[in-house]
Amino acid sequence: MTTSSVQNINTWLTQINNDFKTAISVDCVIFGYDDDALKILVSECDMPPYENEYSLLGDLVHPDETTDEAAKRVLIAKTGFTDVFLDQVQVFSDQNRHPLGRVITVAYYSLIKIDNDHLTHLEKNANLQWKEVNEINSLAFDHFNIMHTCLRKMQKQIREQPIGFNLLPQKFSLLQLQRLYEVILNIELDKRNFRRKLKGLGILHDIGEIQESVSHRPARLYTFDKSVYEKKKNSGFNFDL
């Protein structure tokens, strides 16, 4: 906001009261990964004319919170998780994007682990569902567009930052990690090259455990070593897949 568009403070305040019947919301594209598929958490929509569609999870931004805080609040309320990866993506402000009036929304994406605790929690919110991204053809409002914008940003970021681990169990095998990248980026990776590269980064910790009760040779399990990553990052190291 510059002063040059404003004659004086009073004009300015009047302008706010007259012009702005605009609401601000946040919408979250919550990505999860399960069964070798990328999914998002959606809600049944009951607002006309979108009664048969699903929508993203969102809410109005409260007067006492930032948009980041609002997005975090939505995430905690819907998933029960307090420590989630959240990234602000873009504002969507088409005048007619919402049937009830002007609602400018700030889109976020987040990455969470789908596990049984979540399923239990979600059962309480009967209208929430995980949907495979690939199987979604439309969503309420402009949410399909928002989803794709967030998906593209996530696909870019997952190659530049070690955020993919947020989608996996804490302990994971190298093949699990490889499949994650293959599914999300829709590419094929060479097993040996992938392993050499990831191990070479030095941010994976071999915890000395192996898979249990799998009907094949059990894989070693790793964790993402965040503290090593932070240290390396500060010394000019770049994660780059």
Place this chain on the structure above:
Amino acid sequence: MTTSSVQNINTWLTQINNDFKTAISVDCVIFGYDDDALKILVSECDMPPYENEYSLLGDLVHPDETTDEAAKRVLIAKTGFTDVFLDQVQVFSDQNRHPLGRVITVAYYSLIKIDNDHLTHLEKNANLQWKEVNEINSLAFDHFNIMHTCLRKMQKQIREQPIGFNLLPQKFSLLQLQRLYEVILNIELDKRNFRRKLKGLGILHDIGEIQESVSHRPARLYTFDKSVYEKKKNSGFNFDL
């Protein structure tokens, strides 16, 4: 916005009218490049308590425009340029970021060529000035923070997309281009390697002209060939400096 946070349509409308005395603005970090320095266009601020500071260029978002349109409008109004590179960066929504009330702002950065036509235009807006980014220690509101966020994003993008040309004259020498990257990224580049790489991309067009009235061997002049770039991009080519 999801329906799950809303009881019914009427509640929702009430909520908007009651809760939202929030204004939405856009703020533009307008980058220019001149005299081997990166500059931004700022305005003298006359709003207390920031009377002695400079501020970014911005305005309230009008009811009939998107935030992108508002940012474009600000740019045209202030610089006179209609065809400018504009990129949405991030929302800033701290409750106390603006002294007059809650103003949520969407930050944009843009890249423009500083030339004499501009200087003329700017003289009409006597309170506008180009300031070297490196010499700015503070700005009104949270604009210093916004500037740095936009600068970081621009530094990242200029390596990934051929947008640096927006800051140069249409015809430029390879050394001009190299200096641009060196100044913006605060790095040193090897002349021979830089030339090989840029020429190898195939997006520079040698127009067969050379510099005039320079007191050294005149350099060949190039233009950025946008149509070739678009063609290559669609075939999976990535600009990457």
Place this chain on the structure above:
DNA sequence: CCAAAAGTGTTATATTTACACCCATGC
């Protein structure tokens, strides 16, 4: 013993880096 995934090295190719000298122009 079969199915299924784990795990492992080498070679060829492409990319990146480092580096030093002569050239053309204006003054």
Place this chain on the structure above:
DNA sequence: GCATGGGTGTAAATATAACACTTTTGG
């Protein structure tokens, strides 16, 4: 003739890409 930037090539090091077989477990 001198100051200033323009312009050029090669070799070494590094990173990437392609590729196939043996191992371990459960059933």
